[in-house]
Amino acid sequence: MLLALLVQFTFAQNTLQGTINSQDDQTPLEQVSIYFPQLEKGTVTNSAGYYEINNLPLGEFKIVISYIGFQTYSQTVEIKNNNTKLSLNLMPSAIEIEEVIVSTPFHKLQRENVMKVERTSIKDLKNAGSINLSEGITTIPGVESVSTGVGIGKPVIRGLSANRVLTYTQGIRLENQQFGDEHGLGISDAGIESVEVIKGPASLLYGSDALGGVLYLNPEKFANSNDVEGDVNFNYFTNTQGYNGSAGFKTSSEKIKFLLRAGGSSHVDYKTGNNERVTNSRFNEKDIKTGLAYQLAHFKTELRYNYNNSELGIPEEIGAQTTSRSAVEPFQDITSHIISSKSNLYFNNSSLQAIIGFTRNDRKEFEDHHHEEEHEEEHEEEHEEEHEEEGAALDMLLETLSYNLQYNMPKIGAVETIVGLQGMNQKNSNYGEEILIPDATTNDIGLLATSHIHFSKSDIQLGVRYDIRSIVAEASGTAGEEGFIETVDRNFNSFNIAAGYKLDVSNNFITRLNIASGFRAPNLAELTSNGSHEGTNRFEIGNANLNNERNIQTDLSLEFSNEHFEFYVNGFYNSISDYIYLEPNGTTLNGDAVFLYQQQDANLYGGEAGIHYHPHPLDWLHMESNFSSVTGKLKSSGYLPLIPANNWANTLRIEVNEINESFNNGYGFVTIKSYFAQNNVSDFETKSDGYSLLNLGIGGTITISNQPMELKLSANNILDKEYISHLSRLKTDGISNIGRNINLSINIPL
Known part of the structure; x- marks a missing residue:
């Protein structure tokens, strides 16, 4: 260098x-x-x-x-x-601005991509009044969230979640114990510019854990050369009496670039549509993101750092009705440090990129010791002292070093090719009195090659990849006693391919066909579990002999667009071999039903369809509608768990770019999102009723004394509907989701 x-x-x-x-x-x-x-x-x-x-x-x-x-x-x-x-x-x-897709290797616009990727800006998610990133991504067709209240959520892409969906941020893997149902996304939307979603196996690009798809978070860009920018923003949410905000500053010369953003949020227990607060659903978060870059003509390097601390209450009941912001047991205290370094060398017709990342995820969980809660507010300080004395029941430290080297080879005619080497070294350590998963070391290494071939009316993309993963877990506990975990020493490998074809049938009509394989090595919980899993009321027993999950997914998409009308249909069929799932064996331990990790072939199928109409000459009027459906079945019999209900969203939106000198970029929308009843459930799930939610919002930029201010007002579940989402972990306790929530937002560029 x-x-x-x-x-x-x-x-x-x-x-x-x-x-x-x-x-x-x-x-x-x-x-x-x-x-x-x-x-x-x-x-x-x-x-x-x-x-x-x-x-x-x-x-x-x-x-x-x-x-x-x-x-x-x-x-x-x-x-x-x-x-x-x-x-x-x-x-x-009148069609919205097209953006470059970063999560795929050749950095093309969506219409130029062979692989279909959904992209949305964080600004659009905030316009919809989302409390956090996990809730916001559910506006993307085919994407939902497994939630525990409003503070904890993780993405579900076409029916797959947890370790089957990989999250990337700052160009590196986000590793924070994704195996747990109650483990949230673990990153703030402050300092994130946009979200990209790859629906389907992305193992070719990212290796294990991308079997079901990828959630790719793009950090905010550095300022343009010789420019200085800054902003302050604030949001208030009526339902949780919550607030979040951030302040950012960035400056760039021709060669040196710098940015800094600090933010935080705080929410009390949320209210259901029945006007009851869900006890201990409160949460608090602090976040800092910063970056430094140095750029010359043929060389660029940047260093980014993200600190995030979250205190998340784990709701279990509708009990004490308070507006306290201090978590009571059980709750999680999670601290993450994410450091990434990205360097690029540009040659005359080729380039080399090296990304190195380190994440440190410190997860502590304080158990419910059944303190008296009648005088909770009077004894908050006393409880905090008790937390310190008792220590965390669960204390896990996950450290991950990852690397990604990619060489963009010289273009040969119409053929672009990238070859790469990726891998990681990961160590899990326990310091608490309870052991959920053992101390373990995981090593990955993967080799890939992918090519894009461009013709006048069509494009072909091909790729191959080979991966090796080793998992070495130490023994824990005493042999013959409850909770004992045996030593595990396993090696997994997988060869994957992907092929895609895009055809420009006409200037307005595009069709895409993609076939790709993927894989996922079993995680530590699936291999080693031997105890009660808090919050799920299950005694889980792992299986050290589990094999790789392997899948082949076929995607077909049709897209039509002209100046005033857009239409798309996406269909998929996903065949998974050796799908890992939990099954009760009919016995109990410590009062909890015993569940065993098993494997069986499974299939998922479904898709999304949508239209977008902005009639001439009323280009400011937009009518949008989209429908999403997924069905998941085990090969022998029965349905897969945590499959989202079919849903249909309809939006009427108004956009006016210029009204007068004092008000521009105005918008307004009304959305009705309907979830159908979910009757296709696994053996230990309950069915869910259908429901519809009415959301609306307005906003725009107001200029006062040459100072622009972006103002937004949105209201979700405006009719205060009482409902329970099929993907809510509180469903088994009969606890409803959040009721009416009005969001007021202001953003001031400096």
């Missing part, structure tokens, strides 16, 4: 410049985004429509030019001398 830095001074400082105008009347367009996804470098046009990007390497790079109300431009540009020029006239379009 040091040699590479020295070499940079021998290269000329290459520049791209030009002007961007409207094709209709040739007027200059201001604040148009010009961005190189591969270089992660960009700028915006000035009032004359002029832009200039300096310090560029030689070679061919994808450029994306986008502006609200105009068609996104995406082409390959060759930087071949000191001063390259590119001027464009953008075509007006």
Whole structure:
């Protein structure tokens, strides 16, 4: 790297410049985004429509030019001398801005991707009034959340969750004991710019645990060169008397970039539609994200760090009705440190990327010792002292070092190819009186190669990958006694392939067909469990002889879009071999039913369909509708657990970009989301009734004395409907989900 830095001074400082105008009347367009996804470098046009990007390497790079109300431009540009020029006239379009997909290897727009990926911005999730990221992602068709109240949630992608869905942040794996039902996502939406969801096996790109899909969180970008930005935002939620907010600052010169964001949130127990507070559903969070980058023409490196501390109450009943913010037992105290380093070297027609990450997840759980709660508020300090004296019943430290090396080879004709090496070293350590999973070390290594072949009207993507995972777990407890865990020393390997084909049937009609295999090695809980699992009322017994889960999924999608109408249909069939599941054996231990980890082939199938209509000349009016369905069955008999109910969402939305000098970017929406009854349940689940929720919101940017302010008002479950989600872990206790919740938000750019 040091040699590479020295070499940079021998290269000329290459520049791209030009002007961007409207094709209709040739007027200059201001604040148009010009961005190189591969270089992660960009700028915006000035009032004359002029832009200039300096310090560029030689070679061919994808450029994306986008502006609200105009068609996104995406082409390959060759930087071949000191001063390259590119001027464009953008075509007006009512279709929303297309963004570059980062979670797939070739950084293309969605319409150019062979693999279908859903993308949504955090701004859009906040417009919908979501309390946290786990709730927000449920607005994406085919994505739901297994929840424990409103503070704990984890993603479900087409019926698969936990260790079958991999979460990425800052370009690295987010490792925080995902196996547990009551273990949430564990990351704040502060400092996250957008969310991408790969539905289906992504083992080719990410290895084990991506059998069911990937939730990819994109951190906020650094400021453009020679720019300084800042903002302060605040949200208030009426139902939980909750607030969250953050403040951010970022600055960039031509070579050095820096950003910092600090935020936090606090919520009391939530109220159901029956106006009852769910005891101990309160939660608090503190979050800091910062980054530093150094960029030259042919070299770029960045270092990011995220600190997050969450105190999460574990609700069990509707008891004491208080508005205290201090957690009472049982509760979790979770601290995470995420450090990532990403470096890129750019050659004339190829590039090398190295990402190294380290995560430290410290998870403590304080058990319910049945303290008297009649005078809870008077004795909060006394309880806090008792917590310190008693210590955490469960205290697990998970440390993960991961690496990802990818070489983007020189393009050969229409063929782009990436080869890579990925892996991790992970260590789990216990310090509490209880052992849920043993001390263990996990090592991964994977080799991959994937190619994208572009033709005039179609694209093909092919890939292969080979993985090896080793798990060594130490013995725990005394042989012959309850809770004893034997030593485990297992090796798993898997070979996976993926193939995709995209055909541009016409300028407006696209079809995609993808077939991919995936795998998942059994996790520590499945291999070693031997005890009562708190919160689930089960005595779980693991199986050290479990095999890899393996799957093959076929996806077919049809998409049509023109200036005023969009339509899509996505269908999938997912065949899983040796699916791991829990099954009761008819006995009890310590009053809990005994469940054994078993394996059996399973199938999941379903899909999503949607339309988006914005009639001419009423381009400000949008009518949207989408439907999602998934069915999961074991091969012999019975249904899979935690399969989301079919749902149908209908939205009427208004968007007005410019109203007057004092008010712009205005919007308003009304959404009705209906969940159908879920009668296809596993042997130890209960059926769920159907229900509909009415949500609405308005917002816009108001300018006072040259200071813009974004104001938003949203209301979810506006009719205060009492309901129980099929994916709520509180369903077995008959505890309803959150009732009416009104959110007021203000964001002030500085």
